[in-house]
Amino acid sequence: MKRTPTLLALSASLTLAASAANAQPPAAQSLANTHPAGLDLAGMDRNVKPGDDFFAYANGHWLATTEIPADRSSWGVGAELTELTTARTQALIQGAAKAKPGTEARKIGDYYLAYLDEKKIESLGLKPLQPTLARIAAIKDKKGLAAEFGRELRADVDALNSTNFYTDHLFGLWVEQDLNDTKRYAPYLLQGGLGMPDRDFYLSDSPRMEKIRAAYKAHIAKVLRLAGKKDADAQAQRIFDLETAIAKAHAPRGDSEDVLKANNPWARADFARKAPGLDWTAYFTAAGLQARPQFIVWHPGAVTGEAALVASQPLETWKAYLAYLQINHYSGVLPKAFADERFAFYGTTLSGTPQQQARWKRAVNSTNNALGEAVGKLYVAKYFPPEAKAKVQAMVGDLIAAFRVRIEKLDWMAPATKAEAERKLSTLKVGVGYPDHWIDYASLKVVPGDALGNAQRAEMFEYRRNLAKFGHPVDRGEWAMTPQLVNAVNLPVRNALNFPAAILQAPYFDVRNPIAMNLGATGATIGHEISHSFDDQGAMFNADGQLKNWWTPADLAHFQASGKALAKQFDQYHAFPDLPLKGEQELSENIADIAGLNAAYDAYRIANGGKEGPSQQGFTGDQQFFIAFAQSWRAKFREALIRQIVVTDGHALDEFRADTARNMDAWYPALNVKPGEKLYLAPADRVRIW
Incomplete structure (x- = not known):
């Protein structure tokens, strides 16, 4: 999945949590995409050797002269x-x-x-929220508490594509094709209940996290004071302590991304035995899920731990917590002081x-x-006119064809595994621009x-x-993104892709650009999403989206060894001297980056008759391809966000994603990268997966 600031702010947008004074809307003439064609030569820094810092070579002047807007x-x-x-x-x-x-x-x-x-x-x-707050205040026992939790359950998470796995409801619900039965939908239950992005924010002993925790407690107290609570500080401490206990029950990020650990079918009757403490009958009835005979529990330890906390923690603490969550959740549509306070913590502090x-x-x-x-x-x-859709669909077809050739040529993959990979590629459902319905x-x-x-x-x-959706055939054509979102996604459970219209425009995709540039930028993204079907997670799903091993033991061992080598490579990168990247956490995305870039390069060469494309703007075709790729990752981040990304995100930072080109043989002659330069990898050390 190509990460954008829009998705990084997903949790805030879900909770309607931002506020600012009104500003004038944009003038009509600003609505045209006026990005110039071609590479951004002025944004480069050609004093930097590509082999020392490829991202800076492609983007260095832009990085040095661009300020992040104050509201970003x-x-x-x-x-x-x-x-x-x-x-x-x-x-x-x-x-x-x-x-x-x-x-x-x-x-x-x-x-x-x-x-x-x-x-x-x-x-x-607060008048519009009073009926909800009064209902919470009227809860008399733990059965009523369970019903309130169920009443507030929402389908607001996607286990395989969320940038985070937290929701400010006790649990999260995901309704999707069953991992084990491709003909039906299943309800997935996930861990939730935290007001900060990850368990590490509560449990890490780093000085920075300690400061964030202090700021979060102050935020809770401020929200409660704005709501007229006289004992705001004491309530805030109890709420914070409760969330800390929830965090201790949560699975770490790495476990959340391991779909094999997530495939835990529980019968409806299993919950009382496996997760005692919560009145599950009251919970599921209030949630409208009483008729569901089976669930897939993505985080069984968290479900068990959080249910136990419902029993062990005082009712009044839970009621204070629920009231706070409601106010915090709807801050964007409450008076300005509430929205401002939420932004002060989630926007500025985090x-x-x-x-x-x-x-x-x-x-x-x-x-x-x-x-x-x-x-x-x-x-x-x-x-997004029909002709734009047709051009992108043609590019997708070229990339799928290139990926198919790569599979056929793999010398380490057995014929039986290749046949299943080909079947998966042939049944891939690609949505371009907007959904069919x-x-x-x-x-x-x-x-x-x-x-x-x-x-x-x-x-x-x-x-x-x-x-x-329950009781109806699985709709593989349903989209997980809106057309106006600048992003793309692979849906491995359905073996499907979404490429929204908003990402299919300049500078990512520009009809004025040569094929080398378009395939280096948008083509690499499309290839990335295609290859997610074959990354460390996607490779666990067969052509029908069933969680099933379709690899021979030797092939799987080779694939996993290559993944470990790639994770180790990314472990060596540091966002700051004290902050290394997490190669295992980011592995799916990094595999997709390498595979997608390789497929895009093959497609570009095929489009030029197997040869290098023509020169333009003083660069060869291969140089255009790789520079366009690096410029597609052009971005700057504030330090606080960088630190949050490294802790919570399954994507590496953009500058290191651009450096994935160092694993491709073609990058070295194209950019004249020599031994001894910082990014140089000996041929034996270049990670080759697809």
Whole structure:
């Protein structure tokens, strides 16, 4: 998955958590993508040897002269496109606000305008949330507590594609194709309940984490004081202690990414025996899951540990925790003081961002979360014509063909494994631009002027939409992303890919550029997503998306040894002197980077008759390919966000992803990389997987 600042902020957008003073929306003339064609020569630093620092060679001047905008925690190619797409989407939403009442377009406009109406939100105070808070206050026993947990369960996580595995509900729900039976959907239950991104934020003894913990306790207390709680500090301490106990029950990030450890089918009756302490009958009934005979428990230790905490911790502590979670969760649609306080912690303390985004941007993000595919319809109608889709589909076809040839030529893979790999490649379902069919939002009620109620109803609509999948055939064409998202994803359980329209534009993909540049940038991304079907996680799924080993023992051993070598390579990189990368945690993405870049290079060469492409801008075809790849990873991050990424993210930092080219033989003659230079790898040390 190609990481962008949009996805890095996913948890904040899910909880509607940002706030800023209104700013003027973009002028109409700013909505055009005016990125110049070709490589960005001015952004390079040719005083740096590519073999010493390839990322700086391709991007050094840009890095030295570019400031991260005050309302961003990072900036780069993806962020620039996200800003452009947000501005375009805002204009489309404004137009939708003028549509006929009762139409889908008008729902979009009404949702946006309600979120934008700070004056109305301010005048209402906490009143819209009072029914929820009163319900929590009225809980009399642990059975009622279990029912409240179930009532608030949401389908807000994706176990295989989330940047984080935490949700601010006690557990998270993922409704997806069953790992063991490809013909049905399964409910997956995941660990949750934390207000910070990962267990390490609670348990690490580093001085930086200790400071963050102190800031988080202060944040909880501030939220409670804003809500009128007289014993805010004492409640905050109890809530923090409870979350720390939850964190101790959580599985570490590495275990979360191991799908073999996650495949734990539990019958409905197993929960009382395996995870005592929570009234599971009350929980599942309130969650609408009482009829589900079986679940897949992704984090069994966490489910058992959190259920035990429900029994052992005082009821009043849990009630204070639940009330805090509700207020914190909906801060973006509560009075400004709440939104500002949430941003101060999640935006500034955790990510280093000094300034909130303008209100209109947050309104666009919230509207996208609530009515994403409805907005997506408007976006692709204006910005992704059929001819653009056809060109990208052709590129995808070329890359799949190149990947097929690579599989055929592998000298270490047995014929039986190759046959299964070919079958998987042949059945891969690729979505380009937008889904084949759209979500129907007819049952979602949007009320003008009711920002918080709209947010609640949108979450419940999505939850019910997911529950409605049970009993129906698995839809491999359902998308996990909206067309207006600058990103891409592989869905290994369905053996499917999504390439949203917003990422399929300049500078990633530009019809004016030679094939070498397009395949070095967008082609490498497409190849990356294709190859996720064959990375350390994707390789565990067969062509139907079933969790099944289709490798011979010798082939699997060779593949795993190559993966260990790649993890070791990335372990040597340091974001800061005290902060090494985590090669095992990032392995899936790094395998996909290498495989995708190789496939893209093959496709570029095939497109040029097996030869190097023509020179342009003073660079050979091979140089264009590799420089375009490195420039596609152009980004700067604030230190706080870098440290958060290394702890929680399955992706390496962008500069090190650009350096994956050092594992390709063709990179060395193209960039004249010599022994003794920092990135030089002897041929025997270059990791070769696909």
